[in-house]
Amino acid sequence: MRILFLGPPGAGKGTQCKKLAQEKHLPHLSSGDLLRDAVASGSPVGQAAKGYMEKGQLVPDHVLIDMFKERLSGKACSQGFILDGFPRNLAQAEALDSMLKEIKAPLDVVINLQLPDHLLTERITGRRTCPNKSCNEVYHITFHPAKDGKHCDKCGTELVQRSDDKEELVKERLKVYNDNTAPLIRYYDDALILRTVDANGNENDIFADLIKTLSSVSVKA
Ligand code: AP5
Numbered sequence: 001m002r003i004l005f006l007g008p009p010g011a012g013k014g015t016q017c018k019k020l021a022q023e024k025h026l027p028h029l030s031s032g033d034l035l036r037d038a039v040a041s042g043s044p045v046g047q048a049a050k051g052y053m054e055k056g057q058l059v060p061d062h063v064l065i066d067m068f069k070e071r072l073s074g075k076a077c078s079q080g081f082i083l084d085g086f087p088r089n090l091a092q093a094e095a096l097d098s099m100l101k102e103i104k105a106p107l108d109v110v111i112n113l114q115l116p117d118h119l120l121t122e123r124i125t126g127r128r129t130c131p132n133k134s135c136n137e138v139y140h141i142t143f144h145p146a147k148d149g150k151h152c153d154k155c156g157t158e159l160v161q162r163s164d165d166k167e168e169l170v171k172e173r174l175k176v177y178n179d180n181t182a183p184l185i186r187y188y189d190d191a192l193i194l195r196t197v198d199a200n201g202n203e204n205d206i207f208a209d210l211i212k213t214l215s216s217v218s219v220k221a
Helices: 013-024 031-041 044-054 061-072 090-102 117-125 167-181 183-190 203-215
Strands: 002-006 028-030 081-084 109-114 127-129 138-140 194-198
Touching: 002 013, 002 183, 013 028, 013 081, 013 138, 013 203, 028 031, 028 061, 031 044, 031 061, 044 061, 061 090, 090 183, 109 183, 109 203, 117 127, 117 167, 167 183, 183 194, 194 203
Parallel strands: 002 081, 002 109, 028 081, 109 194
Antiparallel strands: 127 138
């Protein structure tokens, strides 16, 4: 199945995509994780992206388009994939359409995770992440705390707060989402592949709802 997730920052895209990737044995392609890895490694992509990410702004389209073109046409994605964070504006969505047309792999469904703005801020500012690249586990100081509150339960690495998760940046990230990404809801609704899932509630209940929603989707050849 070829699945794309939409949703504002903090809606729980990463959380649900990771669970879904395990359940369905599909690769999870997160633009944010890929960019953060690139920044950490100091690669040319990372150097190009760093300044934009620190300001909560979108990284230039060509960086993302090149990054996804290479991955989507790879063998790992031949049985399907889960896209998280790309596309993020109309130009990227159109570029994705052409890439998928070229490899004859159209999207089966777009999941729109919906959560009101006032709940997003608490989710974002309370997030703590494991900086160990091979782990990347995500916690929340209130909703999903690590056992000792400081270190990753899985690998023991000290947890950090993402530099763009500070309260002063959240407003900007939500504005960027509303101006650039929210219009894609209409775009995919017009393409008749949009499904909305309520992202307010318990992680497991949302996941159950997601699985139920996906069970009604017909997979394209
Ligand atoms: P990215 O990493 O994609 O950030 P985002 O879209 O802003 O999404 P988040 O990672 O903040 O949230 P999420 O929805 O995944 O929530 P999560 O599951 O972690 O992008 C970062 C930056 O990279 C962008 O600002 C931009 O600069 C750049 N970028 C990325 N893609 C780009 C593109 N295509 N074009 C240009 N630039 C691009 O959950 C959040 C918290 O809530 C966690 O702590 C979690 O534990 C908790 N939580 C999750 N579910 C629940 C629940 N049900 N109840 C309570 N708490 C919950």
